[in-house]
Amino acid sequence: MGHLITLATSLNQWALDFQGNYERIMASIAIAKSRGATLRVGPELEIPGYGCYDHFLEGDTVLHSWEVLAKILSSDETMGIVCDFGMPVVHKNVIYNCRIIVHDKKILLIRPKMWLANDGNYRELRYFTPWAKHRQWEDHYLPRIIQAVTKQVKVPFGDAVVSTADTCIGVELCEELFTPASPHILMGLDGVEIFTNSSGSHHELRKLYRRVELIKEATLKLGGIYLYANQQGCDGDRLYYDGCAMIAVNGRVVAQGTQFSLTDVEVVTATIDIEDVRAHRATSSRSNQAAASERYHRVEVDFALTSGKFEEVKEEDMVGIISSKTIPVRFHTPEEEIALGPACWLWDYLRRSRTQGYFVPLSGGIDSCATTVIVYSMCRLVVEAANRGEQQVISDARRITGEPDGSDYVPTDPKEFCRRIFHTCYMGTENSSNETRQxxxxxxDAIGSYHVDLNMDTIVTAVRSLFALATGGFRPQYRSQGGTNAENLALQNIQARLRMVLAYMFAQLLPWVRGKNGGLLVLGSANVDESLRGYLTKYDCSSADINPIGGISKTDLKKFIAYAGDAFDLPILESFLDAVPTAELEPITETYVQSDEADMGMTYDELSVFGRLRKVEKCGPYSTFTKLVHEWGSYLSPLQIAEKVKLFYFEHARNRHKMTTLTPAYHAESYSPDDNRFDLRPFLYPSRFPWQFKKIDEVAEALPDRSNPSSAKVKQE
Incomplete structure (x- = not known):
């Protein structure tokens, strides 16, 4: 007796885009109804957009959300279907993050969020207050614009559930799934059979598995149907919300949407038999616990979710309908995640900023290479979407490429589209090698970008000459030419910062050179490990408009380049993997070639370890040392480990100020040092950590050296 139930919708909402958000919500309802669905669930805060941040404190945001809801409720699209919408609601002068459950132009229940996300990228407690009256409800008096539509003066507000003619629906909101005592447990024991989860969960490399396991576990012991909706796309900040709308039945995943997509509206539907839940729950232990459970208030609605029969759906509307058969969950590899997530984020940013393309200073190194390949991946995704006939993507592509109104242009070749919207430039100096230029x-050439090759020695020379003129003849020299460390560093920074100036000049004027209007966005290419260590020049070519790889480690970037070489048919990428990472800011001599890892005093792999210990495992210098003694002690002595730890924390501390100006970057890594959103730490440190480093030295002196067995034996004797 299978019946259609809409899983959820993945919507690409945009913070404060009330008109666009309304249109996407309405499109999702229409698609759901066309497939015979009787329940539609949308992502968290879908009406204003999840990423409004401090705008949630403005009365305008709440007002416009009610206005949009009134427009939705006025439409006949909401007839004959239960819909679950997200928006902020002010109840008794307190702002809550709410779900609003409606049916036939009536509001059934306003359910406020009880456990708020307030870690990492999330600051929900800054804007919202959690509902603290569990399993309690009270009257909420509706604004007059809603009363005029629904003819209701007040509706239930609080922790309650919705009882239909054939089942019972309970709401669990995003973070509540991740809490130790999730609401679905108590709701399920009180007879709730369908759980909806409206989420604003961001993409992070290797993160999806945890989310999927929690969704499966939510109904494995308890029994039930779990409907998970998530935002998909960039809604105006560093995060990419990775969709993956999903339905699980009794711990089995039976439907899954895409994780990465350029589509603005994705609706996933499934055929569900509610009797499967009742059979799964027919166990003595579950029944004993349920019999003693506390009750939830039930808001009753005279409507049956199972009233729509599967066979009544038209054949042309069968696309996307999935039976309740268990399916294997799709997990992308980290390399695929890097190819897809930042590419989708870049497309959203490009089309919504209404600029004409991207510009990358292409150095010939692996970081700018990775940024470039991600842009090419974006072009591939645009072409694939256009080939599927996705009109929104085609329309955006025509506008971005400057096609006139009425044009029939459709991007069909990634290289051709790339040449229209992507610009690269090699900015060489006397310190650059022929290998990186080539x-x-x-x-x-391989990806089709519009490429410029230049030498900037005359500009560097002019700046050095200006300094000499202003200081009465002091002309800085490189270290290899007898200069001091201060001179050597200043000359490197001159080159790096001049590249940034040139990058913005070319980004503003290259469209003009090509006979087009508008400007380009400059992309950065500093990886997460370089930022963590501070191995970059402040306001150099790492300073850009946005950075697609700023939250990705060097280790993962190298794996991505290896993957893309085959997946995108780019054999040239092999040469980038074989090259030694170098800034090429110092002269190359017979005995010296600048190397990133030599300059930093640590490898990129070691930086990743430091990053995870510092941020994810919340270690200071001393606890980092004690952990690494166990991890690295078989091949490094305690004294060597101590020196590495002290060097990292010293360099991280003294360069921390650079993070205050870090280019906004795609968030992809749990140890991102982004000062502006994710990593809230001081930028003025006692960088030599005298107390902490002294303790490390004392312990390191006393510990046996496991990397040298003979040394360890002497210490023991």
Whole structure:
């Protein structure tokens, strides 16, 4: 007796885009109804957009959300279906993050969020207050614009459930799934059979598995149907919400939407038999616990979710309908995640900023290479979507490429589309090698970008001459030419910062050179490990408009480049993997070639370890040392480990100020050092940590050296 139930919708909402958000919500309802669905669930705060941040404190945001809801309720699209919408609601002068359950132009229940996300990228307690009256409800008096539509003066507000003619629906909101005592447990024991979860969960490499396991576990012991909706896309900030709308029945995943997509509206539907839940729950232990459970207030609605029969759905509307058969969950590899997540984020940013393309200073190194390949991946996704006939993508592509009104242009080739919207430039100096220059040109040719090759020695020389003129003849020299460390560093920084100036000049004027209007967005290419260590020049070419790889480690970027070489048919990428990472800011001599890892005093792999210990495992210098003694002690002595730990924390501390100006970057890594949103730490430190480092030295002196067995034996004797 299978019946259609809409799983959820993945919507690409945009913070404060009330008109666009309304249109996408209405499209999702229409698609759901066309498939015979009787329950539609949307992502968290879908009406104003999840990422409004401090705008949630403005009365305008709440007002416009009610206005949009009134417009939705006025439509006949909401007839004959239960819909679950998200928006902020002010109840008794307190702002709550709420779900509003409606049916036939009536509000059934306003359910406020009880456990708020307030870690990492989330600051919900800054805007909202959690509902603290569990299993309690009270009257909420509706604004007059809603009363005029629904003819209701007040509706239930609180922790209650909705009882239909054939089942019972309970709401669990995003973070509540991740809490130790999730609401679905108590609701399920009180007879709730369908759980909806409206989420604003962001993408992070290797994160999806945890979310999927929690969704499966939510109904494995308890029994039930779990409907998970998530936002998909960039809604105006560093995060990409990775969709993956899902339905689980009794611990089995039976439907899954895409994780990464350029589509603005995705609706996933499934055929569900509610009797499966009742059979699963027919166990003595569950029944004993249920019999003693506390009751929830039930808001009754004279409507049956199972009233729509599967066979009544038209054949042309069968697309996307999935039976309750268990399916294997799709997990992308980290390399695929890097290819897809930042690419979708870049497309959203490009089309919503209404600029004409991207510009990358292409150095011939692996970081700018990765940024470039991600843009090419975006072009591939645009072409794939256009080939599927997705009109929104085609329309955006025509506008971005400057096609006139009425044009029939459709992007059909990634290289052709890339040449229209992507610009690269190699900015060489006397310190640059022919190898990096050639790699940059070959990569640009392979993907089709509009490429410029230049030497900037005359500009660098002019700045050095100006300094000498202003200081009465002091002319800085490189270290290899007898200069001091201060001179050597200043000359490197001159080159790096001049590249940033040139990048913005070319980004503003290259469209003009090509006979087009508008400007380009400059993309950065500093990886998460370089930012963590501070191995970058403040306001150099790492300073850009946005950075697609700023939250990705060097280790993962190398794996991505290896993957993309085959997946995108780009054999030139092999040469980037073989090259030694170098800034090429110092002269190359017979005995010296600048190397990133030599300059930093640590490897990129070691930086990743430091990053995770510092941020994810919440370690200070001393606890980092004690953990690494166990992890690295088989091949490094305690004294060597101590020196590495002290060097990292010293360099991280003294360069921390650079994070205050870090280019807004796609968030992809749990140890991102982004000062502006994710990593809230001081930027003025006692960088030599005298107390902490002294303790490390004392312990390191006393510990046996496991990397040298003979040394350990002497210490023991």
């Amino acid at each position: 790699r940059a040109k070959q990569l640009a």
